Amino acid sequence: MRVEIATSNLRAAADGCSHVHLEATNIRGLYADLVRQYPAFEKLVRKGIAVAINGRIFQDDWTAPIPADAELVLLPYIEGG
Amino acid sequence: MSTSTVSTTINGDAVQFACPTDESLLDAIRNRVGLTGVKEGCGTGDCGACSITMDGRLVCSCLVLGVEANGRAIETVEGMADGDQLHPLQEKFIEHAALQCGICTPGFLIAARVLLERNPDPTEKEIRYALAGNLCRCTGYDKIVRAVQAAAKEMRKASKKRTRK
Amino acid sequence: MRQDTKFTNQNFRVIGSRVNRPDGMDKVTGRARYGADYDAPGQLVGLFLRSPHAHARIVSMDISRAEKLAGVKAIITADDLPDLTNGNREMLDILENSMARGRALYDGHAVAAVAASDVKTARKALKLIKVEYEQLPHVTDVDEAMQPDAPVIHDWIFTQGVNPTPKKPSNVCNRTEMGHGDVDAGFARAAHIIEKSYKTEQTHQGYIEPHACVASMGPDGSGELWVTTQGHFAYRNVCAELLGLDIAKLKVTSSEIGGGFGGKTHVWAEPIALALSRKANRPVKVVMTRDEVFRATGPASSTSIDVKIGVTKKGRIIAASAELRYADGAFPGPWAILGAMTSFACYDLKNVKTVGYDVICNRPKVAAYRAPSAPMAAFAIESTVDLAAAAVGMDAVDFRIKNAAKKGTLSSYGVTYGPIGIGPTLDAAKNHPHMKAKLKKNQGRGMACGFWFNFGGQTCSTINIAADGTVNLSVGTIDVGGSRASLSLIAAEELGIPYEHVKASVADTASLGHNDMTDGSRGTFSSGMATIVAARRAIEVMKERAAAMWDIPVDKVDWKDGHAVAKGKKNSKLAPLSLKEIAENSPNTGGPIAGHNEFVADGAGVSFASHLCDVEVDPETGATRIVRYTVIQDAGKAIHPDYVEGQFQGGAAQGIGWALNEEYIYGEDGRLQNPGFLDYRIPVCSDLPFIDTQILEIPNPDHPYGVRGVGETSIVPPLAAIGNAISNAVGLRMTHVPMSPPRILAALEAGE
Numbered sequence: 001m002r003v004e005i006a007t008s009n010l011r012a013a014a015d016g017c018s019h020v021h022l023e024a025t026n027i028r029g030l031y032a033d034l035v036r037q038y039p040a041f042e043k044l045v046r047k048g049i050a051v052a053i054n055g056r057i058f059q060d061d062w063t064a065p066i067p068a069d070a071e072l073v074l075l076p077y078i079e080g081g
Numbered sequence: 082m083s084t085s086t087v088s089t090t091i092n093g094d095a096v097q098f099a100c101p102t103d104e105s106l107l108d109a110i111r112n113r114v115g116l117t118g119v120k121e122g123c124g125t126g127d128c129g130a131c132s133i134t135m136d137g138r139l140v141c142s143c144l145v146l147g148v149e150a151n152g153r154a155i156e157t158v159e160g161m162a163d164g165d166q167l168h169p170l171q172e173k174f175i176e177h178a179a180l181q182c183g184i185c186t187p188g189f190l191i192a193a194r195v196l197l198e199r200n201p202d203p204t205e206k207e208i209r210y211a212l213a214g215n216l217c218r219c220t221g222y223d224k225i226v227r228a229v230q231a232a233a234k235e236m237r238k239a240s241k242k243r244t245r246k
Numbered sequence: 247m248r249q250d251t252k253f254t255n256q257n258f259r260v261i262g263s264r265v266n267r268p269d270g271m272d273k274v275t276g277r278a279r280y281g282a283d284y285d286a287p288g289q290l291v292g293l294f295l296r297s298p299h300a301h302a303r304i305v306s307m308d309i310s311r312a313e314k315l316a317g318v319k320a321i322i323t324a325d326d327l328p329d330l331t332n333g334n335r336e337m338l339d340i341l342e343n344s345m346a347r348g349r350a351l352y353d354g355h356a357v358a359a360v361a362a363s364d365v366k367t368a369r370k371a372l373k374l375i376k377v378e379y380e381q382l383p384h385v386t387d388v389d390e391a392m393q394p395d396a397p398v399i400h401d402w403i404f405t406q407g408v409n410p411t412p413k414k415p416s417n418v419c420n421r422t423e424m425g426h427g428d429v430d431a432g433f434a435r436a437a438h439i440i441e442k443s444y445k446t447e448q449t450h451q452g453y454i455e456p457h458a459c460v461a462s463m464g465p466d467g468s469g470e471l472w473v474t475t476q477g478h479f480a481y482r483n484v485c486a487e488l489l490g491l492d493i494a495k496l497k498v499t500s501s502e503i504g505g506g507f508g509g510k511t512h513v514w515a516e517p518i519a520l521a522l523s524r525k526a527n528r529p530v531k532v533v534m535t536r537d538e539v540f541r542a543t544g545p546a547s548s549t550s551i552d553v554k555i556g557v558t559k560k561g562r563i564i565a566a567s568a569e570l571r572y573a574d575g576a577f578p579g580p581w582a583i584l585g586a587m588t589s590f591a592c593y594d595l596k597n598v599k600t601v602g603y604d605v606i607c608n609r610p611k612v613a614a615y616r617a618p619s620a621p622m623a624a625f626a627i628e629s630t631v632d633l634a635a636a637a638v639g640m641d642a643v644d645f646r647i648k649n650a651a652k653k654g655t656l657s658s659y660g661v662t663y664g665p666i667g668i669g670p671t672l673d674a675a676k677n678h679p680h681m682k683a684k685l686k687k688n689q690g691r692g693m694a695c696g697f698w699f700n701f702g703g704q705t706c707s708t709i710n711i712a713a714d715g716t717v718n719l720s721v722g723t724i725d726v727g728g729s730r731a732s733l734s735l736i737a738a739e740e741l742g743i744p745y746e747h748v749k750a751s752v753a754d755t756a757s758l759g760h761n762d763m764t765d766g767s768r769g770t771f772s773s774g775m776a777t778i779v780a781a782r783r784a785i786e787v788m789k790e791r792a793a794a795m796w797d798i799p800v801d802k803v804d805w806k807d808g809h810a811v812a813k814g815k816k817n818s819k820l821a822p823l824s825l826k827e828i829a830e831n832s833p834n835t836g837g838p839i840a841g842h843n844e845f846v847a848d849g850a851g852v853s854f855a856s857h858l859c860d861v862e863v864d865p866e867t868g869a870t871r872i873v874r875y876t877v878i879q880d881a882g883k884a885i886h887p888d889y890v891e892g893q894f895q896g897g898a899a900q901g902i903g904w905a906l907n908e909e910y911i912y913g914e915d916g917r918l919q920n921p922g923f924l925d926y927r928i929p930v931c932s933d934l935p936f937i938d939t940q941i942l943e944i945p946n947p948d949h950p951y952g953v954r955g956v957g958e959t960s961i962v963p964p965l966a967a968i969g970n971a972i973s974n975a976v977g978l979r980m981t982h983v984p985m986s987p988p989r990i991l992a993a994l995e996a997g998e
């Protein structure tokens with residue numbers, strides 16, 4: 001499935017691509033495939049990144065399932081006040 | 082610096098404590114008397130969290146020396162309720178959600194009480210200026226002013242009833 | 247385990263009512279205990295020695311005379327704090343920010359700490375510590391720090407996000423770009439292009455309660471920390487890691503918190519207080535002065551931002567771009583990234599690009615401040631949006647309505663929106679009576695929109711049913727503004743009991759599983775969700791107990807309005823059992839009744855606000871008075887409307903202070919010149935009018951009640967709303983925040 005990468009600093013880890021193709025049924029699998037294809041993501045995933053599945057942002061929970069045809073966007077991990 | 086023995090009245094109770102002559106009344110009340118309702122937000126007279134009354138006058142206790150309390154009557158937030166009966170200001174602050182974190186609340190209650198003792202029917206502007214020495218970072222003052230208005234109204238009603246009797 | 251937390255549109259019994267908060271009584275009588283209101287027997291006083299220089303090498307430090315002073319029990323310097331962070335640079339930054347390691351990086355940076363038997367002795371000891379500094383060149387301005395000839399503060403920072411990574415270190419730690427479409431093509435087709443540059447000065451969260459804690463550590467590695475914090479679990483984990491402790495052996499109890507706004511999500515003195523206590527083997531109390539709070543904690547970034555917006559003749563934004571430069575202070579942070587992500591989030595744009603630069607300078611390490619980084623970006627973007635509207639001759643509200651993001655819009659940060667509230671807040675703004683109010687001389691009306699993400703995060707709650715049917719609700723998110731009231735409402739709603747039967751408290755770290763901090767507007771959202779699930783689990787238990795009492799199968803038991811009800815004809819004679827009856831019988835039906843929930847509460851819905859503001863500018867003094875102010879914001883669902891309004895009003899007031907007065911002023915020497923409430927002037931009661939609020943409720947599809955976070959968004963629009971109002975009042979486009987009297991006066995004079 002197609003996964004958009006929102007920001008340039010994350011894109012840098014994917015050789016500058018604005019999207020990647022990954023296979024997964026949940027977030028853990030998504031990150032695993034991401035790191036397998038683009039090892040530069042390992043550090044980023046460990047530090048924390050986020051993924052939006054159909055517009056809903058997941059920061060910590062890697063168990064969330066990924067429906068087929070979902071819109072997927074990788075985002076930086078964000079913090080609030 | 083020498084130490085001095087201070088005899089004072091706090092919320093109606095006779096209190097004695099010994100404190101260095103350069104210690105603020107705020108520190109003395111908090112650390113020697115143990116009344117921690119009086120808060121320190123700045124220690125420089127800018128925030129009003131340490132507001133108390135001394136012989137009925139509103140002061141920042143961080144700007145008063147402990148030794149100056151000798152022979153005076155001090156009132157703090159701990160003395161506002163009458164037994165189990167809250168002061169109308171205390172009641173209205175809760176009802177109107179006039180506090181979020183509440184760190185400024187003791188100072189506001191004392192300052193507002195002094196205002197209402199002098200001016201039972203203040204305008205919004207008078208309330209805002211009377212409380213301008215107290216900082217609140219949480220509420221934007223909206224609900225604080227409304228709580229003071231509501232308390233003033235209730236206190237006026239109560240005093241009318243009393244005079245009619 | 248995953249729970250279903252989808253919105254169900256149920257009818258509410260107590261949710262939405264304005265009940266009295268459970269901690270109100272303690273807080274109006276002075277009984278509530280905040281950070282500084284706790285003492286441990288035998289405690290010492292901890293004080294810090296801080297750098298008077300903006301940037302200096304610590305050539306030598308002699309603590310021997312201080313150590314010999316009677317009453318001094320421990321002194322901590324960087325030498326006592328080995329780096330245990332295992333290559334985790336962010337953790338090392340936190341440690342180094344708590345105590346300088348060889349170099350002081352900003353005015354106020356701690357260089358040593360003392361624990362002594364009393365304040366006087368501790369002060370004397372600080373004076374006896376001899377520090378020899380070699381002053382280094384410093385830089386405090388964000389634009390200057392980016393110059394090629396600026397003093398480079400860290401030799402280990404090589405700009406990330408540029409290809410190839412530079413070979414030379416610089417103060418630019420990160421460049422982040424995002425967006426979609428083709429902005430150049432968009433601008434080429436624009437009828438009007440508006441370009442403008444802005445600057446905003448550094449502000450502080452300005453909580454009235456200074457940081458305070460009592461740390462107590464024994465040589466056995468066990469310890470306790472009483473502390474004012476937005477996240478006691480996070481404080482525990484960070485302190486344990488920095489000091490090499492077992493997490494479970496450090497018990498952190500959160501005091502009542504006297505305001506945080508993001509500033510109490512980060513540790514400052516706490517690890518040092520623990521280190522002092524460990525060394526002295528005595529409890530140590532540390533209470534910061536206001537001066538220390540300003541110089542060494544908080545603040546938000548100062549910024550410098552360029553915006554470019556292209557519009558068609560018909561008033562559609564066809565391209566938008568922004569470059570945002572955020573000062574992170576002495577250590578890297580994500581602040582420009584957040585600015586870049588939030589910049590254009592309110593709009594439906596085909597072509598958009600934002601670039602953020604995070605920049606190091608000799609100022610305190612920036613901390614989150616309510617919707618961190620969004621207000622400054624919104625100031626720049628929303629000011630320019632007003633200019634764009636004017637360029638096509640459109641009303642500011644209509645222009646925004648025309649360009650607003652909606653369900654299905656691809657947001658500027660790359661995510662497609664679900665149902666969102668920007669359109670409805672704008673419609674409400676357009677129809678608000680405020681819009682029709684008459685303006686007097688020198689008065690102007692302005693408006694602006696704001697966006698914030700909101701977060702969820704790790705959360706757990708426990709419900710314990712007492713023997714008489716009253717209920718203890720234990721949560722692990724700090725109550726910063728009345729969440730114990732709203733969470734009690736939620737428990738009461740679910741269990742079908744009166745609000746007054748619920749007692750909510752914030753549990754210490756030994757009593758509940760890990761909870762993330764109360765930040766990102768997550769308190770009521772996340773703990774609310776956890777409470778709903780915990781209550782539903784407790785109900786499952788109670789159904790089993792009722793089944794046992796009736797001796798029927800549990801699948802024949804329903805829960806309705808606080809009662810177990812027996813289903814089926816056969817059981818029609820069984821009278822419903824109340825929660826109280828079930829609780830009373832619990833000893834004989836299996837023991838105590840509880841419901842727990844631990845999970846990650848993701849799915850916090852984004853939130854939007856539109857603010858309206860009337861100002862009056864005094865042409866003689868340049869002073870701006872807020873005449874009228876209205877906040878319109880989507881809350882998803884207001885659990886306790888009073889405290890939702892309170893968040894709206896408080897955020898607006900902070901934004902007003904930011905817009906008009908508040909700023910860190912650094913001298914040529916790089917020292918902070920106004921570290922006190924007299925010179926760093928936050929709004930006082932007489933500065934403000936009543937702040938009107940309108941709560942919209944566009945349900946968050948990912949919360950059972952539809953709740954969205956509400957705490958932060960309200961600080962986003964005020965800077966721009968006020969800037970726009972000033973522009974409409976006196977025809978001046980202010981581009982430098984704060985729009986303080988001297989700045990407005992200077993602009994007025996320059997304009998004449």
Ligand code: FES
Pocket residue numbers: 120121122123124125126127128129130131132141142143144
């Ligand atoms: S502590 Fe006395 S005025 Fe702030």
Ligand code: FES
Pocket residue numbers: 179180181182183184185186216217218219220454504505
């Ligand atoms: S309620 Fe927090 S400072 Fe006033």
